[in-house]
Structures are given as structure tokens and as C-alpha cells.
Amino acid sequence: MSTAPGSHRASESQTHDDLVTQIAAALPEWLPTQRWFGGKDRAITAVRPLAATDLPAGDDVLLLHLVVEVEQGDRREPYQLLIGHRDDQVPDVPASASIPLADGPAVYEASGDADLTCHLLDLVAGSATVDGLRFAPEPGAELESGLRGHPISTEQSNTSIVYGGQYILKLFRKLTPGTNKDLVLHRALREVQSEHIADPLGSISGELGEESVTFGMLQRFMPDAADGWVMATTSVRDYMADPSGLPPEDLGGDFSGEAYRLGRAVADVHADLAQALGTREADADELAETVTAMVDRLERVAADVPELAQHVDGLGAAFRAVADVPPPVTAQSVHGDLHLGQVLRTLQGWLLLDFEGEPAASAAERSTLRSPLRDVAGMLRSFDYAAQQLLVGQGDDDHDQAERADAWARHNRAAFCDGYAKVAGRDPRDDAVLLRAFELDKAVYEVAYEHANRPDWLLVPLSSIRRLMTEGS
Amino acid sequence: MTTQHEDTAPDHALEGLEDTPHTGESVEADGTLVEPQADDFAHAEQAPSDPEWFKRAVFYEVLVRAFADSDGDGTGDLRGLADKLDYLEWLGVDCLWLPPFYASPLRDGGYDISDFRAVLPEFGTVDDFVHLLEEAHSRGIRVITDLVLNHTSDAHPWFQASRQDPDGPYGDFYVWSDDDSAYSDARIIFVDTESSNWTYDPVRGQFFWHRFFSHQPDLNFENPAVREAMLDILRFWLDLGIDGFRLDAVPYLFEEEGTNCENLPRTHEYLREVRATIDREFPGRVLLAEANQWPADVVEYFGDPAVGGDECHMAFHFPLMPRIFMAVRRESRFPISEILAQTPPIPDGTQWGIFLRNHDELTLEMVTDDERDYMYREYAKDPRMKANIGIRRRLAPLLENDRNQLELFTAMLLSLPGSPVLYYGDEIGMGDNIWLGDRDAVRTPMQWSPDRNAGFSRSDPGRVYLPPIMDPTYGYEAINVESQQGSSASLLNWTRRMIAVRKEHPAFAEGEFVDLGGSNPSVLAYERRLVREDGELDVVLCVNNLSRFPQPVELNLADHEGRTPVELTGRVRFPRVGELPYLLTLPGHGFYWFQLAETDDEGERRSMA
Structure with a gap:
């Protein structure tokens, strides 16, 4: 474990060792209160500091980069924290950021403290190395330093800080060994000049044990953008409130033009990823493994969620049909967790964000080559969610509203596929067996998630499964 | 001078001008037509000097025919308009834009001008126009009008002289050819009525060139005499005191083989010559380009940015209008934000003109393929948006007479970059009459009062040029100036107030967007x-809710930390801007205008009061 850098006074390093120990002791209580903490399902049995780096942040303040290992029974996962402390002032951060120590100074999670986070950008801009932490701009990136940063409030599993409306620094909370997939794919897409990404501008990296690790990624921030979920639900809201009974394409809030352009953008990104990182043909074993994974998930979820029971046979058949899909089945790098919340409408068009893949998937799973139809299926599922979110909590007796939601989803799913087909040269709906299986697999995953977290929302994936099963039979 | 036989006299096709000065009233021995001169008339005093007035002005498009009838013949006229200037001054109008009031056979709404130096008799005389100018200028109101440089009516004495005497002084005033093969790359603009840009004239035995209707021959700008003659027409009206021109159909002045004959370098060269003449002889008067094209192309008509622009002072921003409608229909800011992001910066000495409604509507012919695709996908396939392209509607019926939307649209018109152009009657929320057809639906008489003929004319109702609106919602008994002036909550008083607020803050007019x-x-x-x-x-901050539902918004105002937003219509002070995003909530179709004021000491302010 590294502590204070050599440039600091020797007396401080002892202080930091004590401090780090105290913080680690406080974290088992504190971590579960943080939105980004991914291990809320189990009790924390221990937290051990792995590395602490004192970052230069001026007099009378402390900015400590801390990596800890969180132990939850047999699970051990590394997490990244920024610790702040001020000698004489109270920082302007929410109370929930404060980490109460049994006997020590007032410390807090510092990603919300603009006076401290501004140093992270300056370190990247200055290509600094502090102990084992490497701050580096991407080749050719000219960064403006001295901007103040504010975290965005909507993020789930990581923490992102926006600097002066120009840059966004994503700090990965749960760390995975190796260069982060998000950064890898962004760099690859940048290399082939993809028009549908926010350019990567810098990174923070280091070592975790024997392996290199990505702590953060700096990207261009789009202050003019709105995310796809908000755009789509704006249209749904307009449509559901319209008294005329007209179809969605005849209403002012029609989203299909955007859905079409979004389909084009996703197909463009798939083509860019194929160009940058190649494609290959999936073999029969791989298809068989895919079937097994989907069927296993189905059985696991069906055991927990009785509402799924009536569909288990049909779903199983849909999944097993994948084994018989005639070659070639193309596999390539894909986004991996694509939905409307992962796309941004800017004045120049649609961008895709967050190429990390599904947060719950393991790193090995996330970096395997997958079918672009997975991403298409993810977007199609997302259109269903956008259409149905207003029905949640309204009781399930309003068939008119449910039908209207369906009509909206159908219209925009079709427009998305049209746009995708226009660029890809092949309509994803022509790969019906695969697309349907991926969509259903995603829906089964959603059933599990909603059952555990938001029972009110369970009707959304269940009604989709019902519809897909009917359409398919 | 000679007198020619009546039906071959160059002025024989002019109607109703027998007793008024007009072009070709007599002919010099060499065939030159005698034309009225500015010195034959009184000249109006100028409005107070203000070289960049057009950058801040609120424009008001008014049809002479539709505004007020002074002589009881059922048709609005220049004297009637002059009688209503107190109203326009009260409203806050800075400049009137009059569509053409020249002598014309009216086969193209007066854009087919048969004499540039005479007024259409039913509107009055040149003297009446000088009277209007005089009265307007004394109230600080300026007046501009349309001028068609590209072509004339075939009734114009120049054309009559040109077709009859190819070797005379006007023989080369138009573009004549022995066949119809030249300039084949120029598109036909009015494809519905014209099959060629050439039409055969049996009198001269040659084809003449026309980019618009076949009764509107194009002037031959290759001929220096034409270029000078058109400059003289500008001088004629400028001498009388007019404040500027909206130059109609400017992209088409010159032709060149192998090109599409639009936006040619020589056209820009001539505009620079026109501008130089204005700057030299009539400083403070303006030129407004009518170029219904994409903003990136229209900016060419402002001229060289290095000298602040050396062609037109103003140009209409055409694509913004449908984008505003689309944005509210979509409840999305992107249609507006996109088009403004695609609008290049303009030279220092120039300004856009923006509008919600006028007699020109968006046509999709002008845009690039990508944009046309976008517009069709987003706009034209929506049945209600289609109506906005084709049939001409007024603002209030387009917005289903929804007061909140009328206010939102007007607030955007008054705060987006450019000088706003109001269309007569929209300030009281007038309706339209689609049964009158495309052109006339939005040209019904101004509704002044609940009296006979809406107070527009004292004539027999049967003589009024178009019936005033009489339906229960928009009819003149419900919607008129008189009753709205008397009601403090009326759209008219609201509009007047917003115009006044706009004028208190030059940032609305000239501020960076x-x-x-x-x-x-x-x-x-x-x-x-x-x-x-x-x-x-x-700094003025404008926040517009394009949705019919209430909305929250978090604004990044970090640049203005420490300032205090002061709402501009009621002077209410909102919470001070801090480092974090500034939270506002807006009602459906609501909007706010704030000044971001330096925060002074509130206590001191109160004790001083």
C-alpha cells in the first residue's frame, strides 16, 4: 500500500496511515448508503485499504485518492473513493457525503466538492503522475484547465463530474482489472472517427495488484444534449394525453423521426466497431452456450417470480431455437447495455454513451464478442419501457391506454429498425429468431430486476413477454 | 415629343393612371419614355437620425388594402393607413413594411409592377404616400416597401416599348432570344403554372426570359441602362423620404450559361453597387433581401463581414418560423436550437428579420436534400403541419386560439435573434377565412371595432374588397382593437407591454444569442x-416551456454566479444564482424573461425607495 508521496512532509504519511485505517473502518456502514455502491444485496464483512494517494490540492486541504477492497462473504471487489478534508472550512457537499469517523477529523467523499475536484482536471491536463496514478490527456487533446467541476445527479453505478460545461470525467466506482472496456471502445471508435460518440479526451489509470486498471475517463461534455429516455417519454406523454384518438404518427409529438435517426446512429456505431475491432463468425458451440445462458437465467428467474410460470415453455422454446439459426451468425464488439438512457440527442445528432456493458455482468462476460442484435434488442426493449412507464401504478384495467402505449412502441420500434436497416443494409427484423430471443432474454432479466426492486414495474416486461409470445406463435 | 396611337402607346396597358403622372405619359423624340421625377412631388421630413435603427426595430407588415379605408370605396388606402398611425405608435411599432402598392395589373399580388413610379390608383397617389411618410416620421415610425428588381409586369411601358421597338432605347431592357434553348440549367420555380422559363412574344417575334410567371418578363441586368434605371427608381422613392426596401427575388438578377442562374457573383456585385449608392446618397436607409434560402446561403446577401456588410442590411430568416411551430408541436427545443446552431454569424452592421406569420410561407424547395428529408419527415407528414405549409393561416387559428401558446410564440418572436416582424391583426388574435382561398384567407379587413365592416370602411358591406371575419370565435364583434384596448388583460395590451419590455433591453435586439x-x-x-x-x-435570460405540461428545468448559469434574476414584466426578484444548477418550474407553455442583474444590496435599495 502506498501512502503519502515523497514530496510531502514525512510526518504526514503517518497521519494518513491512521486516517486511512479509520476510514476503512467506517466504510462498512457508509458504503451501502451510496447510490453507486453495487453490493447492496449482501452485508459487508470487511473493508481493506488497497492504495491511498495524496493528490496535490493546496494548503489546509486534503484530497486523498483511495482504493479499498470490499469483502462480502466470498466476494471481494475493489472500489474507488475520493476523500476530502479541510482544516478550517465546512465543504459545500451534501450531508450524505460525510464519512463519520470514530475518532478523527471530518472527512467526506469529495467528488461533490468543486474546490477539490478541479485538481483532477488540472492533473489530466498537465499529464501528471502522482505515485502510481497516471493522469493523461488522449493524444492530440488540448484541455483547458482551471474549470470547476460538479457531479451530475442522475448516475447509477459511477460518478461523473462535469467541468465548466465542457468536459465530463467519469470515475469508475467498482474497479475491474485491465483497461476499462468503456475507454477501450471509445478509443477504438475515436480511431475510426465515429460521429456518434463523445470524444475521449483523457484518462486516469494505475495498477491494482499486478494488473493495470482504469480509474477514470474524461470526455467531451455536450451541454446542448438531452438523453433519449427523456426525449422518448416526452413524446409518449404527448401521445397518451391526446384526446383525439389519432395514431402516434399523426400527432405533434411523434418520435419516429428521431427513432429512425437513432437506428441509423446505432448501425453506424456497429459498423465503426466492426471496422475498428473486427468481426467474426460465431460457431455452433457459442450458440449453444448462448442458449444455455438464456435458459439458465429463465429457470432462475421463474423460480422466484410466479408470474413468469405460464411463459416458461414458450420462452424456453424461443431460446432453444437460437441453436438452430443457420450460419453465418456475426459476432463483434457491441455496446452491451444499450437503451434510451444511454443515448444523447445533441444538436448534431445522436451519440451513444457508456460502452461499459451491463453493470451486473462480469468483466469476462462484458468483453466477449457479442451480436449487434443484442444492442438492437436492448433498444427495442427500451421503447417498450418508454411507452409503458406512464401506465405504471395506474392499475391494469385501462385497456385503451395499454393499447395506445403498444401502438406508440410499435410505431417507434419499427422506425428504429427502418433506420438501422437503412445503414446496415440488413433489416434486424429479418434475423427474427435471434432478435426475438435476445429481446425475450432481456425481458426475463428485467422481470428479475423489477421483481426484486420495483414490483410496480413488473407489468412492463411481463406485458412485453406476453406480446412477443403471441406475435411469435 | 410625339403622341402615339393609343393601343401602341407604351403606357396603353396601364390602368387608371390617365390623370396621374406615370411612366410613358409622353415619349421623347428618341423614343425615351418620360417618367415622373421626385421633384414633381413634396418630400417627407426624415425620422430622427439613427443609422442602425433597423437592428432594434419592431416591424409591422401591413397590407394597404386591408388596414383602413379613408374614402369609403371598400378598399384600404394610404390615407386610411396614415389615419391609423396613432394606433401603431401606441402599440410600439417602429417600422411599417408595406407589400407593393405600385401600379399593377394585380396578377401576382402587386409584385407584377407596371409602373415603379406610380401608386395603384385604388390605394391613392404618390402625394398620399408622401403624406403617409410625413405622418409616420413625425411619430418616429419608418416605412419600407417591397421593390421587385428582377422583373416587371408585361404591362410596364418599358416592356411595351421593348417588344415594339427592338432597336429603341428599351429594346435591350429585357432578356430576348431567338429560341428557348439558353440557360437550360435554371429550374422552373412555378412548376404548377409555367412549363418553361422562356415565352414567345408574337409582337417582337422572339422569346423573352422569365423566372416567375410568363406575364413577368425579367429585366436584362447585363444592360447598364437597366442597372441605372433601377437605381433611379430607388432614388425616386428615397428622395420622397422612404426608409428602405425589401428587395424581392434578389437571387435571380443575372443569368449565366452553365449555371442555375441563382446567386451569381454579378448579382452580388450589383447589390454592392446599390448599397454603395444608398450609403453615399441616402445614409440610414436600409435594404432587406428576400432570399428564401438556407441561412448559410442567405448570409451571402449581407456582403463582406470585414466591412460590416456591404450588400443588404437585413434578410429574413425563413427556416426559423416553421421550426418554432415544429418545436412546440414536438414539445422539443431541438428544431429551434438546431437551426440557430446552423445559422452562421452575420456581419456587424446587419440583422435578421424574423416572423411567425406573413404572406410568404415556407416552401421546401430551397433546402438541401438532407434538410428537405428532415423537414418532410418531421414536418410535412404531420397533417397539421402540412396545413401550415400549404394553406395560409393566421397565428391564432394555427394555435387553436390558445392564449398561452399565442403568448409563448410572441415571446419567442420578440426574444430570438433578429428584428421581429408582426403581421397586421395578429396582435389582436385575428382569425382567417380559409373559404376565401389561399391568398385571401389571411388578407381580410383589419378589425377595428364591432361596428359595420369591422370599422374598416364606411362603405356598403357589399363593396368591401373581402368580407371581414364574422365567425363566433374570431369575428369582429368578438375580436377588435377597440374592445381589446379597453381590456387590460387583452392580447393586444399584453403584446404592447411585451414590445415595451423588449425595448427597455437592447440585449433582446443586439445581444449575442x-x-x-x-x-x-x-x-x-x-x-x-x-x-x-x-x-x-x-444579460437577458429567456426560458420557454414548449410543452403543454408544467416542466422543471435546471439551468447552468455558472457564468452568472451572484447575479439576481429579475423577472422583466413584474420586476420580481428571484433567488440569487449560485454555483449549482438554477432550478425553475414553468407552467404549460409558460415562459420567463429575466434580467440577470448585478446583485445590489437589497436593504439599501429599500431604504433608498
């Missing part, structure tokens, strides 16, 4: 920033 973006796509928020002459930064 900064789109604030933000995560809520239904909210369009922007700043207008102007560094005033005293060096202080004047």
Missing part, C-alpha cells in the same frame, strides 16, 4: 448578452 441547452428537451432556454456602451454586461 447563447443557447443554454439543458437536460429537459421541452424547455428552450437562452441568453441574450450585450456589452453596453458603458461597459456593463446586459
